[in-house]
Amino acid sequence: MATYQDAPHVIRTPSAEFDKVHDPGGAALYSGIYRCIRCGYEIAIAAGHTLPPQSHPQHPASLGAIQWRLLARATHNKYSSIENHAYQ
Numbered sequence: 143m144a145t146y147q148d149a150p151h152v153i154r155t156p157s158a159e160f161d162k163v164h165d166p167g168g169a170a171l172y173s174g175i176y177r178c179i180r181c182g183y184e185i186a187i188a189a190g191h192t193l194p195p196q197s198h199p200q201h202p203a204s205l206g207a208i209q210w211r212l213l214a215r216a217t218h219n220k221y222s223s224i225e226n227h228a229y230q
């Protein structure tokens with residue numbers, strides 16, 4: 143489970159982007175933390191980089207295939223504030 147300390151800089155934003163499931167080998171659409179929905183393993187990855195099977199522990203067959211879901215999206219606007227955190 144991801145953790146944080148500085149709550150004013152993390153905001154909950156409902157978006158369908160957090161519901162999408164991605165296969166290994168595809169490009170990460172956003173920079174941030176992705177979580178395997180099968181086992182809970184988390185990775186940090188930059189946008190455009192390949193969602194890995196290679197650094198992920200192998201699953202027992204009972205868990206099914208590795209599937210990634212966006213857990214936390216990084217923003218790159220240093221002037222961002224709570225007022226303009228509407229998800230794009």
Ligand SMILES: [Zn+2]
Binds near residue numbers: 178180181182208
């Ligand atoms: Zn997994």
